[in-house]
Amino acid sequence: MSKFKDSVLKAVSLVPKGKVVSYGQVALMVGIPRAAIQVGWVLHESGDKVPWWRVVNKKGRISTTCLEHDANMQKVLLEQDGVEVSDKLMVDMCIYRFIPEENFLDKLNLDDEYIQMLMDKYGI
């Protein structure tokens, strides 16, 4: 298993209940800011190993292209976490967006230099 997949799984598994993250955020956490689409690819493979339903696209919309019932299942799972999902499968990112903290990033074995770059660039 590549380091990329391992990091993605670890990052997603650390997302707290009641919060959601975008694929782009996860990509940032694993050190590859523009590999958001690969994150989704890894989650698709992982299935039940991680809380994949806490990951949505940047607009806060559930974007599983698999089957419709999967998207609906994600909606139910999010609601079980206490996250409100609109009838159009939208989540209010302003409220539920999970903002990673420094100690959170430490768990992902990121370089201090990279963490500084994130804080400097995104004000984390």
Added chain:
DNA sequence: GCTATGACAAGGA
């Protein structure tokens, strides 16, 4: 090593 693919992001309409 090169091309095609895709649970995406960002920006414009």
Added chain:
DNA sequence: CTCCTTGCCATAG
């Protein structure tokens, strides 16, 4: 907010 286009990058073949 939704839809469309362009750009990114790890994998698969």
